[in-house]
Amino acid sequence: DMDMPVDHIRLHEAGELDPARWGARGARLATLARLGVPVPRGMLLSTALVTRITDIGADRVFAGQIAGRIAALGDDVLLSLRSSPPKPEWGGPEALLNIGVTDARLPAITQRVGRKGALELYFRLIEGYGTMVEGLDPEDFENLVADQMKVWSVGSEGELPAEARAALADEAKALYADETGHPFPQEPADQLCAAVDAMARNWNSVSARLLRQSHGAEEDAGLALIMQRMALGVGQGACGAGVVHMVDERSGLPSVTGRWLPQAQGYDALMGLRTPHLITTDARKAARQTAPSLEEQAPEALAELREHYTTVANGLGDAHGFEFTVEEGQLWVLDAILSPRSARATVRIATDLARSGAISREEALLRVEPRTLIEHLHPQIDPAAPRDVFGAGLPASPGAATGRIVFTPENAVQVQAQGDAAILVRVETSPEDIRGMHSASAVLTVRGGMTSHAAVIARGLGLPCVVGASDLRLDLRAKAIVTQDGRTFTEGALITVDGTRGEVVAGAPAMIPPELDGAFETLMSWADQVRTMGVRANADTPQDARTARSFAVDGIGLCRTEHMFFHEDRITVMRKMILADTTEARQAALAQLLPMQRDDFVELFGIMRGLPVTIRLLDPPLHEFLPHSREEMMELAEEMDLSVREVTERSNGLSEFNPMLGKRGVRLGVTMPEIYEMQARAIFEAAAIVNTQNLEQVVPEIMIPLVSANREVEVVKARVDDIAGQVMAEREVSLTYRLGIMVETPRAALRAGDLAKSCAFFSFGTNDLTQMTYGLSRDDAGRFMRDYVNQGVFAEDPFHSLDIEGVGELLLLAARRGRRTQKELMLGLCGEHGGDPGSIHFCKLAGFDYVSCSPFRAPIARLAAAQASL
Ligand code: PEP
Numbered sequence: 001d002m003d004m005p006v007d008h009i010r011l012h013e014a015g016e017l018d019p020a021r022w023g024a025r026g027a028r029l030a031t032l033a034r035l036g037v038p039v040p041r042g043m044l045l046s047t048a049l050v051t052r053i054t055d056i057g058a059d060r061v062f063a064g065q066i067a068g069r070i071a072a073l074g075d076d077v078l079l080s081l082r083s084s085p086p087k088p089e090w091g092g093p094e095a096l097l098n099i100g101v102t103d104a105r106l107p108a109i110t111q112r113v114g115r116k117g118a119l120e121l122y123f124r125l126i127e128g129y130g131t132m133v134e135g136l137d138p139e140d141f142e143n144l145v146a147d148q149m150k151v152w153s154v155g156s157e158g159e160l161p162a163e164a165r166a167a168l169a170d171e172a173k174a175l176y177a178d179e180t181g182h183p184f185p186q187e188p189a190d191q192l193c194a195a196v197d198a199m200a201r202n203w204n205s206v207s208a209r210l211l212r213q214s215h216g217a218e219e220d221a222g223l224a225l226i227m228q229r230m231a232l233g234v235g236q237g238a239c240g241a242g243v244v245h246m247v248d249e250r251s252g253l254p255s256v257t258g259r260w261l262p263q264a265q266g267y268d269a270l271m272g273l274r275t276p277h278l279i280t281t282d283a284r285k286a287a288r289q290t291a292p293s294l295e296e297q298a299p300e301a302l303a304e305l306r307e308h309y310t311t312v313a314n315g316l317g318d319a320h321g322f323e324f325t326v327e328e329g330q331l332w333v334l335d336a337i338l339s340p341r342s343a344r345a346t347v348r349i350a351t352d353l354a355r356s357g358a359i360s361r362e363e364a365l366l367r368v369e370p371r372t373l374i375e376h377l378h379p380q381i382d383p384a385a386p387r388d389v390f391g392a393g394l395p396a397s398p399g400a401a402t403g404r405i406v407f408t409p410e411n412a413v414q415v416q417a418q419g420d421a422a423i424l425v426r427v428e429t430s431p432e433d434i435r436g437m438h439s440a441s442a443v444l445t446v447r448g449g450m451t452s453h454a455a456v457i458a459r460g461l462g463l464p465c466v467v468g469a470s471d472l473r474l475d476l477r478a479k480a481i482v483t484q485d486g487r488t489f490t491e492g493a494l495i496t497v498d499g500t501r502g503e504v505v506a507g508a509p510a511m512i513p514p515e516l517d518g519a520f521e522t523l524m525s526w527a528d529q530v531r532t533m534g535v536r537a538n539a540d541t542p543q544d545a546r547t548a549r550s551f552a553v554d555g556i557g558l559c560r561t562e563h564m565f566f567h568e569d570r571i572t573v574m575r576k577m578i579l580a581d582t583t584e585a586r587q588a589a590l591a592q593l594l595p596m597q598r599d600d601f602v603e604l605f606g607i608m609r610g611l612p613v614t615i616r617l618l619d620p621p622l623h624e625f626l627p628h629s630r631e632e633m634m635e636l637a638e639e640m641d642l643s644v645r646e647v648t649e650r651s652n653g654l655s656e657f658n659p660m661l662g663k664r665g666v667r668l669g670v671t672m673p674e675i676y677e678m679q680a681r682a683i684f685e686a687a688a689i690v691n692t693q694n695l696e697q698v699v700p701e702i703m704i705p706l707v708s709a710n711r712e713v714e715v716v717k718a719r720v721d722d723i724a725g726q727v728m729a730e731r732e733v734s735l736t737y738r739l740g741i742m743v744e745t746p747r748a749a750l751r752a753g754d755l756a757k758s759c760a761f762f763s764f765g766t767n768d769l770t771q772m773t774y775g776l777s778r779d780d781a782g783r784f785m786r787d788y789v790n791q792g793v794f795a796e797d798p799f800h801s802l803d804i805e806g807v808g809e810l811l812l813l814a815a816r817r818g819r820r821t822q823k824e825l826m827l828g829l830c831g832e833h834g835g836d837p838g839s840i841h842f843c844k845l846a847g848f849d850y851v852s853c854s855p856f857r858a859p860i861a862r863l864a865a866a867q868a869s870l
Pocket residue numbers: 558560619744764765766767768769830831832
């Protein structure tokens with residue numbers, strides 16, 4: 001061996017190898033051999049050696065050593081030559097099998113596998129060699145086979161008799177000689193050298209270079225080669241080839257699946273025309289297959305494969321199946337292949353591997369893409385099902401649901417009451433639609449972006465939702481959705497909203513139900529042990545809070561109190577309060593709202609059992625609460641003892657040109673102090689009630705929205721402190737609470753150092769902060785966001801995935817300035833980005849204490865936060 005070039009190594013003596021030098025397959029086979037898996041013996045040629053072969057030819061590199069070595073193996077030993085690129089996706093020439101069959105060696109090979117088998121191997125070699133080395137057309141060879149099948153009137157190649165195979169071998173030799181002008185080489189060493197040269201040449205062809213460079217290969221990426229003894233799947237006794245996997249692709253649970261082809265040559269044959277058989281007897285029976293299974297033909301081989309599965313899973317740290325050959329009952333493994341798996345199976349496999357010690361828990365956590373957990377949480381359209389997509393928009397809330405089209409929230413309630421599923425279709429939604437959304441199975445809007453009303457509410461409810469489906473038109477008079485090419489879907493028609501992909505599909509495609517299995521729970525518990533950043537939920541109602549608790553959040557990071565005012569029994573009181581023209585009238589209405597709010601908070605605190613609850617004081621512009629239809633105006637006029645005209649006038653008086661930048665948030669709090677005072681009182685009274693009932697003491701966190709100046713905080717803080725003092729005195733209790741602000745205007749971020757003086761915490765409202773940093777309306781972005789992302793203007797929708805470079809810089813700056821003033825300042829994020837893994841990673845790096853997201857995204861956030869800690 002010493003005089004052979006140094007850049008080669010025996011497979012069974014190699015141990016751990018570097019894939020960059022020996023190729024991925026070469027390194028893997030060496031590991032399999034080390035693990036005791038029966039890999040046929042062989043030799044690896046390094047990338048450096050193959051490069052030398054490219055330069056001066058295999059003949060000169062091997063310097064006459066090959067012939068003697070092949071001879072020493074014996075006349076009945078055949079070789080395979082396979083390529084081994086450093087990365088599988090870099091391509092590489094196809095394998096050449098059966099190297100070494102010659103006229104002179106045919107008798108010895110016949111001894112080993114019988115005459116028919118030997119002749120078949122010869123034919124396959126001439127075909128493969130002719131194709132690879134001489135560039136002949138494989139079809140010409142296949143035509144020879146087809147002709148013989150006609151002559152012998154057989155339906156499959158396997159039924160051809162030995163005479164036919166003899167004729168085929170002769171015909172192949174003749175074809176080869178005719179086409180190339182020289183006879184088929186009769187020296188095994190010549191066959192091998194020519195094949196090695198051909199592979200090296202192929203690797204350097206322009207098309208091969210372009211292909212691999214498109215997959216990230218460097219200019220000078222090399223190819224390694226594997227020469228191996230052939231395990232022959234043809235011959236006497238149990239012979240054949242197959243591929244097997246030991247875990248189910250869908251579930252990840254143990255299950256033996258695969259294909260087995262008796263009397264066949266390697267995996268390559270399985271890809272061909274013959275129908276392979278199933279592996280186990282059970283599967284064979286289930287498929288009503290009459291041909292024998294591997295389990296029936298070579299039970300020991302199957303038992304051995306099961307054992308190797310465990311060894312290899314431990315050794316390679318992942319679930320692998322096998323390509324294998326059985327020769328006279330003896331198993332040979334040709335390669336291990338990563339078992340394919342669904343998102344759900346990925347979790348099962350990773351946790352099983354960690355449980356068995358094959359990988360660490362940390363590794364298991366890193367193996368699961370957080371986003372893919374949505375498959376555990378929501379029904380999905382079966383990826384295999386045909387889908388008739390008639391509309392597309394933004395994937396605002398994941399999962400899929402089928403139902404009947406309705407165009408109004410009232411209809412959604414009706415359809416649901418009849419026991420049917422409703423798909424609420426709107427131009428866009430507003431707070432009035434909430435009840436309808438509760439009754440709907442999915443929501444589709446023509447307008448809106450990722451943080452539009454519909455998107456935010458649907459995510460909170462766990463409803464599939466597509467927004468900004470701007471290629472659809474709503475003909476509300478005809479009660480129909482109209483597509484650009486004129487298809488119409490009328491009220492009551494069955495459609496499916498796929499909020500995972502952002503598609504609207506006609507009819508009811510097959511679905512996969514969600515499943516929170518043990519593996520999911522295990523992974524989540526590991527994530528919680530690892531993560532150091534909190535995950536809270538955005539939860540407005542007791543129902544949200546219960547959902548949030550079921551997903552094991554660390555608290556509520558955002559309770560949007562305005563959502564409490566849209567209930568039927570409250571909206572009228574709310575409207576009275578808003579339209580009141582005197583402080584007394586306003587206070588009377590507020591006095592009616594107070595007990596309602598207090599009850600809400602009592603319930604919320606009760607559900608959260610001492611976990612932190614951040615309550616945001618009223619935020620939206622008041623006109624959002626006002627009636628829109630004439631009927632509603634009339635109703636309200638009657639309630640308030642006013643004329644319809646007066647109600648209309650007062651409502652109109654509240655309208656603004658640009659309400660999102662108008663009198664909302666803290667601006668309401670400063671100019672109409674009674675509202676925040678009522679809310680503060682409701683919060684403190686609720687805390688007092690709960691604290692006397694429960695052991696767990698509530699420490700309410702009160703949050704002021706849309707702050708931009710320090711004085712705003714001082715004004716509100718003084719009043720809130722005052723109310724706290726009053727409630728404590730009235731109820732003779734002591735209460736602790738924290739007051740903080742939402743940082744959601746650029747000015748608040750810039751002035752964070754100053755603002756932190758009066759705050760216990762900052763919660764970044766990245767929805768508004770993104771809107772204001774870009775100058776991009778969150779409710780209108782849906783109209784062009786898809787175009788922007790498709791054209792690469794934005795890498796991603798900044799309302800979905802935090803814009804690290806821009807908005808992120810404001811976050812960092814505010815965090816730094818805030819903490820410089822106040823070391824203990826608690827930092828959180830409660831925009832929709834709190835459920836986005838990339839954004840969560842950023843928050844961890846920025847030193848945030850928690851992120852807050854809609855309850856259904858909490859598992860994703862918990863896993864992403866864990867990964868960010870690793
Ligand atoms: C935000 O602006 O990020 C936020 C959480 O508040 P809202 O979405 O209610 O404006």
